[in-house]
Amino acid sequence: MTSYKLNNLNLSKFEGQVSIPKYNRSNIKTGIVHVGIGGFHRAHQAFYTDKLLHDESIKDWGVCGVALLDFDTKIYNTLKEQDGLYTLIVKELDGTLTKSIIGSITEYMFAPENPLQVIEKMASPEVKIISLTITEGGYNYDEATGTFNFKNPLIQHDLKNPKAPKTIFGYLTQAFKLRKERGLKGCTVQSCDNVQGNGHVTKNMLLSYVNSAEPELVAWIEANVSFPNSMVDRITPATSQSDISNLLESSGIDDAWPVVCEPFNQWVIEDDFIAGRPAWETVGAQFVKDVVPYEKMKLSLLNAGHSVLGVLGALIGYATIDEVANNPDLATFLRTYMDNEVTPVLGDLEGVDLENYKESLLQRFGNIYIKDQIDRICSESSAKFPIFVLPTVNAQLKQNGTIEFAAFVVAAWAIYSLGVNEAGEELVVKDAMQNLLAEKAKAAKSNPKVFLEIESVFGKLKDSKQFVDSYTAAYKNITENGVAKCVLDMNANVLKEN
Ligand code: CS2
Numbered sequence: 001m002t003s004y005k006l007n008n009l010n011l012s013k014f015e016g017q018v019s020i021p022k023y024n025r026s027n028i029k030t031g032i033v034h035v036g037i038g039g040f041h042r043a044h045q046a047f048y049t050d051k052l053l054h055d056e057s058i059k060d061w062g063v064c065g066v067a068l069l070d071f072d073t074k075i076y077n078t079l080k081e082q083d084g085l086y087t088l089i090v091k092e093l094d095g096t097l098t099k100s101i102i103g104s105i106t107e108y109m110f111a112p113e114n115p116l117q118v119i120e121k122m123a124s125p126e127v128k129i130i131s132l133t134i135t136e137g138g139y140n141y142d143e144a145t146g147t148f149n150f151k152n153p154l155i156q157h158d159l160k161n162p163k164a165p166k167t168i169f170g171y172l173t174q175a176f177k178l179r180k181e182r183g184l185k186g187c188t189v190q191s192c193d194n195v196q197g198n199g200h201v202t203k204n205m206l207l208s209y210v211n212s213a214e215p216e217l218v219a220w221i222e223a224n225v226s227f228p229n230s231m232v233d234r235i236t237p238a239t240s241q242s243d244i245s246n247l248l249e250s251s252g253i254d255d256a257w258p259v260v261c262e263p264f265n266q267w268v269i270e271d272d273f274i275a276g277r278p279a280w281e282t283v284g285a286q287f288v289k290d291v292v293p294y295e296k297m298k299l300s301l302l303n304a305g306h307s308v309l310g311v312l313g314a315l316i317g318y319a320t321i322d323e324v325a326n327n328p329d330l331a332t333f334l335r336t337y338m339d340n341e342v343t344p345v346l347g348d349l350e351g352v353d354l355e356n357y358k359e360s361l362l363q364r365f366g367n368i369y370i371k372d373q374i375d376r377i378c379s380e381s382s383a384k385f386p387i388f389v390l391p392t393v394n395a396q397l398k399q400n401g402t403i404e405f406a407a408f409v410v411a412a413w414a415i416y417s418l419g420v421n422e423a424g425e426e427l428v429v430k431d432a433m434q435n436l437l438a439e440k441a442k443a444a445k446s447n448p449k450v451f452l453e454i455e456s457v458f459g460k461l462k463d464s465k466q467f468v469d470s471y472t473a474a475y476k477n478i479t480e481n482g483v484a485k486c487v488l489d490m491n492a493n494v495l496k497e498n
Helices: 038-042 045-053 072-081 116-125 153-160 168-181 197-211 213-225 241-251 292-316 321-325 326-346 354-366 376-377 381-388 390-398 404-416 434-443 448-453 463-482 484-498
Strands: 030-035 063-067 086-091 095-103 107-112 131-132 190-191 231-234 259-261 266-271 286-288
Touching: 030 045, 030 107, 030 116, 038 045, 038 086, 038 259, 045 095, 063 072, 063 095, 063 116, 063 381, 072 107, 086 231, 086 241, 107 116, 116 168, 131 168, 131 213, 131 354, 153 197, 153 376, 153 463, 168 197, 190 197, 197 213, 292 321, 292 354, 292 376, 292 381, 292 390, 292 404, 292 484, 321 326, 321 354, 321 376, 326 354, 326 390, 326 404, 326 484, 381 390, 381 404, 390 404, 390 463, 404 434, 404 448, 404 463, 404 484, 434 448, 448 463, 463 484
Parallel strands: 030 063, 030 131, 063 107, 086 259, 131 190, 266 286
Antiparallel strands: 086 095, 231 266
C-alpha cells in the first residue's frame, strides 16, 4: 500500500481508511494549554476534545500541547512534523483496531527551548484552562512530611531562575504573575493525573511554591484560579515498533508516534471552571459535585490492581499485564485483595455497581490485545505505591482490618527493587528513587524492615507492628517459596476461612 507522511497536507488521503478530523483545524483557537503530551493525554483529553470539535459551532477549545522536560524532545518533534496530528488506535476486545486521526492539538511547544513562549501562552487571555498530565511524582509532594518538597533541585533551580523554569510550579507562577500584572482574568488549572484529590493537591503544592517564590501572588491565585478534582481513566500502554509498522502497512499512515489504548474511557470532573469550559459532557465526560469517591475507587482498585499484577508478575517473569491477569491464581489473589482489603475502606459509592466495576477491571486487565507492559506499570512505583496502595493499608490498619495481601505486595516490591526476577533475569527498574530503592532493597535481604524506612514513600508505616509482621513474613515466604507458590497458599487459606 502507498503510504504518506501524516500531516495537514496529506490528511485527506487517509479519509476512508480511518476517521479523520472533519472540522477546519485552522479556524480553531487555543483555549487549553496542556502540559505533558504523552500517550495518556492523547488517548484521553485530546480524544474527548477532538470529538467535541466535530461540532462546527465550537471554535475556542483547541489544545496547545506543551512538552515540559528535556526528555520530551521526541514527542515535540513528532507533533511539529505532523502538524499536531496523530493516530489513535483503539484495540477492541475482539482484536479489531479502530483508528482515528486526532486533530485537537493545534499548537505545540517545547518548554526547554523557549520557556518564555510557554509562559506567554499560559498567560494569554484566550487560554481558559491549563491542564496537566505530569505524572504522580510531578506534584512534588513529600509523603514523609505531607508538604511540598523544597529540597528537589529542580524546585531550587526555579526559585533562582524564575524566567527559565523547569517545573510546572515555576511556569504557573510566572504565567499568573503576568496575568495579574496585565489585569487579566485567571483561569482553571486542571490536573488529569492519578492523584487522590488531584485538584486539591495541585492547589496546595502550587500555593506552597508561590508562597516562597512570589508571596504577593498567593491571594490573587486564591481568588482567580480554580482547581477542579477529576478522575481520569483509559489504559494506554507504550506504543511499540510493531504498532507503528502495522499502521503503516495496513492503512498507509506514516505516523512516527501513534497512540494505542483500550476501548474503555472515563472522565469524571468537578464542575469548577472559573473561566468557563468546553461542553465535554456532550462527548462522554461526567460532571459531578464530588469526585472524591470515584477517584478513590479508581486509584485503589484499578491503579493498585495494576501495581499488584505488575510487581508479582515481574518477579514471576511475565512481561505484560494480560499474562498475569489471565493466570487464574493471580486473578483470584487480586480479586481477594479488592474484596477483603480495598472494598471495606471505600465508603459510600452512591450509584456505583462495585461488583460490576471490579469484574470489569479484571476483564480490562485480561484484554490480550492491549499487551500493557509490566515495565510501564512498575515504573515510578515509589510515586505510585503511596497513592495507589498505601492509603488502603493505612485505612485498614485504622479500622483493624486485614492488610495481609497488601503487605505481601509491598514485600514483593522490596524484592523486585533488587532488579532481578525469580528466574535470575534482570528487571528494568525505572524510578526517580531507583538508587535509594536498590540500596534499601539490598539491606532488606538480611533485615526486610529496612525497606520500609524510606519515609518519603511509606510515611510512618514502619511503626505498625501488624504491618511489619505481615510484611516480614511475606518477604521470607517469597524468598523461600517464590511468588506463585505463596499466592496459591494464600488463596487456599482464604477459601478455608470462608
Ligand atoms: C497505570 C495507569 O501507570 C500505571 O501504573 O495504572 O497508567 C493506568 O493505566 C491508567 O491510570 C488507566 O486509566
